[in-house]
Amino acid sequence: MRNLQNDNWIISYGMLAITLFFAFYANLWGVPLFDLDEGAFSEATREMLASGNFAATYLDGVPRFDKPIFSYWMQALSVSAFGINEFAFRLPSAIAATLWVLATYLFAKQQWNQTTGIYAALFMATTLWIAGIGRAAIADAWLNLFIALTLFDMWRYRQNPSQSLLLRVYFWMALGMLTKGPVAIAIPLLTSAIFFIWSGQWQVWLKAIFNPLGWLVMVLTISPWLYLVYQDQGIEFFKGFLLDHNLERFSDTREGHGGNYFYYFLVLPLIIMPFSGVLFSAIRHSKTLLKNELNRYLLIWFLVVFALVSYSQTQLPHYVMYGVTGLILVLAANRDKLAIGTWQLWIPFAFLVLLASLPWLVEIAVDNTHRAYEKALLAEYQNVFHWDYYAAAAILLIVALAVIWQKQWSVASRLILIGLAQSIFVFHFVIEAAADLQQQPVKNAAEYALQHPDKNVVSYGIKMPSFSVYRQQITARERAQAGDLVFTRVDQLDKLKQAYPQFENKIVFQQGGIVLIEMQAQ
Structure with a gap:
């Protein structure tokens, strides 16, 4: 090439x-x-x-x-x-x-x-x-x-x-x-x-x-x-x-x-x-x-x-x-x-180094965040980044360096090859790590709810509609009743207790900041 x-x-x-x-x-x-x-x-x-x-x-x-x-x-x-x-x-x-x-x-x-x-x-x-x-x-x-x-x-x-x-x-x-x-x-x-x-x-x-x-x-x-x-x-x-x-989305800030x-x-x-x-x-x-x-x-x-x-x-x-x-x-x-400067190749290489360093960056984030949900989510990083991530990152950087050093190839062609390596790494390793941290707990919670078809499920203080996809049922935002399962986040637990003082909140599922609560009559 x-x-x-x-x-x-x-x-x-x-x-x-x-x-x-x-x-x-x-x-x-x-x-x-x-x-x-x-x-x-x-x-x-x-x-x-x-x-x-x-x-x-x-x-x-x-x-x-x-x-x-x-x-x-x-x-x-x-x-x-x-x-x-x-x-x-x-x-x-x-x-x-x-x-x-x-x-x-x-x-x-x-x-x-x-x-x-x-x-x-x-x-x-x-x-x-x-x-x-x-x-x-x-x-x-x-x-x-x-x-x-x-x-x-x-x-x-x-x-x-x-x-x-x-x-x-x-x-x-x-x-x-x-x-x-x-x-x-x-x-x-x-x-x-x-x-x-x-x-x-x-x-x-x-x-x-x-x-x-x-x-x-x-x-x-x-x-x-x-x-x-x-x-x-x-x-x-x-x-x-x-x-x-x-109109309002264009003129006003939405969803932060x-x-x-x-x-x-x-x-x-x-x-x-x-x-x-x-x-x-x-x-x-x-x-x-x-x-x-x-x-x-x-x-x-x-x-x-x-x-x-x-x-x-x-x-x-x-x-x-x-x-x-x-x-x-x-x-x-x-x-x-x-596309004529070798320096242009070192910019994506620096980005790849950043991706390779992601486990250590997440560790730093865990130590510095004070938000309950984010802290619980990121705390799972040790269960997400395995040896294959580090091995793939090392191979990625070696391949990128080998491409950069192929001086007989045009810069445009080398950028394409680095981009291909970037895609393979991002969409096989980085995205899997991100999904394991953020979304796998939601999917697991939905699978738990599926195993209890006799329970009505409602949501509280959370907006993650993939939960409904995996349950294959609508998850209504309505007031909970005795015996219901409530789909929520760890940072919403205190508010949930205040909203439902008549119930005992029993945690039946918890992973990475995602919680299922069974509302039990006291």
Whole structure:
């Protein structure tokens, strides 16, 4: 893999297939669902299948207004085929991420050449956060796919303004709307407006925006579901989704995430690991890059998203991913100019050293945290980090050093190989350790509850919907009665006693900060 353009194409495509497998599919089934997001999506899907209501989503029996319907439908198809398990819930995201990477490959191949297409696809598949959301049972891989398809076809329309291309743009935006809402329209419209006005083609843009047939395609795609969800949940869905989970999420901090304007400046280098050094080089060459129209279009796409999410008062790492496709394409297409310094290889190596040091970092965290739940959770670290973690970390660092020292290989090719090693380690060892600490106790608690079907189970002071997934029952948030099992956390025990002074709280299960309490009459 010295330089992909010098290799046999069979080897190049083989490398891409291997990378896609380890990025999105390997060990997809190996860890419990993560709360809050994976648990919430999966439980809403499970309840959809259990009720037979495919128009609207519910979470623990309560209407869920967070997201539209598309990703739930995809999960429902997968679960119907493979059963209720982690693989089935995550498979749709892996498929969406694979299509996202392949669509990027085809676009880069069409706009530049086949070699750039391969590099762009490999850059995408080995980028840390892209692999992460491509393995998670959430909506973001689908949304990124539809945003990318929209903006790819917008550029193609600019090159060849045909009606069929324009209608395809509206169709992709409609599917994005069905996946996550107005963001799927806002990002393409802002990006295209800035680019077309900058290029002096605002009339072309206005003609495309006010195309009645395009809006008809969008309405016909979206309206059947809108009618069905209105029939089920009435106007409350639109209030909850549009006002609470879109406008207020943008203007107010939600769930403790946000709102620092410099947040994404700090997290972006981590998000696009191992290509952080190439990013720094791109910033240095930004004036030159912007002289090329396609580079400019792709960078406007990224900067629009970066500005929007930085201004938003609810900030999460995956929000900036909606524009990273454009950035990665620029990095891959200009790799001969940007990926040229050996120093760029030592940045991901330092990150790998950090991952290898994770057991010691967790030990330090245990000694320094005073929060009861976090302390109980992290205290299990000695039962999580085994000899195989240390052995794999040592092999990872040796492989990374061997790749760095292969001076005859291009920097871009070496970064891809380091990214592949990073993916294998993160999604086989780091993620398993994290899941064992945070999620395995939840799954074990659910299995305990399953063994006591005669007990009613309620939750108190905790929001981990994967518990309901593994129980395959709704876990209501209602007042406990004598004989009930209460699913809660160790930091909620005092509050629970104060709320139910008439009961004796008998701990029947406790692990890593997760507790099941049997409410016994005194």
